[in-house]
Amino acid sequence: MQTLITNGLGVMGEEDREDEYLPTAVEQAEFTVFRGLLQMIPGLEVRLMESSEEEVVLIADLIQKGANGARAADDTKDMKSTIVNWITPKGQSLSPHIPRNVKSGRGFNHERTGALLCPAGLDWANTEGVSTYLTSQSLTRVKLVSGQIQVAGDQWPVFLYANYTYD
Numbered sequence: 001m002q003t004l005i006t007n008g009l010g011v012m013g014e015e016d017r018e019d020e021y022l023p024t025a026v027e028q029a030e031f032t033v034f035r036g037l038l039q040m041i042p043g044l045e046v047r048l049m050e051s052s053e054e055e056v057v058l059i060a061d062l063i064q065k066g067a068n069g070a071r072a073a074d075d076t077k078d079m080k081s082t083i084v085n086w087i088t089p090k091g092q093s094l095s096p097h098i099p100r101n102v103k104s105g106r107g108f109n110h111e112r113t114g115a116l117l118c119p120a121g122l123d124w125a126n127t128e129g130v131s132t133y134l135t136s137q138s139l140t141r142v143k144l145v146s147g148q149i150q151v152a153g154d155q156w157p158v159f160l161y162a163n164y165t166y167d
Contacts, residue, residue, distance in 0.1 A: 001058055001064035009036030009048060020119070087112050108144040118144070119155035120166030123162070 011031045014021065023031065041063075049057055081100040088094050094112055098105060108114040110118045118124040118140060126139045143149040158164050 001067070002031060004034055004058040005048065005056060005060045005063075007031075008037075009085050018063070048112060089118060108141060111141075114141055114144070115141050116159040116164070117157045121155070122149070124158075 008031055011023065011027065048059065051059065052053060066077050084098050084100050098110060106113045115124045124138055124140050128139060140149070150157065158166055
């Protein structure tokens with residue numbers, strides 16, 4: 001990031017040169033990226049032009065730190081643990097336990113995650129018509145797991161509603 005910004009500022013300073021310097025294709029591509037960065041961050045160009053070299057390095061480091069953080073935030077493997085923390089009631093544990101680093105046993109296959117993912121308008125707790133050996137599972141759960149109920153893209157999960165209640 002430091003190199004991109006430093007080189008970009010250098011090219012901006014050379015735009016008024018009268019000799020016939022032609023940047024290479026790589027330099028042109030880097031400058032295009034630099035210009036895009038200036039457009040994405042309001043006030044960045046003015047701030048860079050008014051800054052000392054040390055401040056430019058600091059700004060570049062902060063932008064790089066933000067980019068690295070965004071990349072990590074997009075990493076779904078970190079979400080597995082976070083979601084387990086979020087759905088576990090304070091002071092309690094989930095039964096059955098959900099390992100923080102494994103995806104299996106989640107979704108409609110687990111009582112808590114299934115209840116949260118259940119499409120609004122369906123009754124996750126419905127046990128009507130369930131055979132006796134499945135009494136611990138709801139009819140809705142059995143049908144969602146087996147694929148008898150297909151969730152359409154316009155069916156929102158109940159966890160998106162206040163107090164998990166669809167009205």
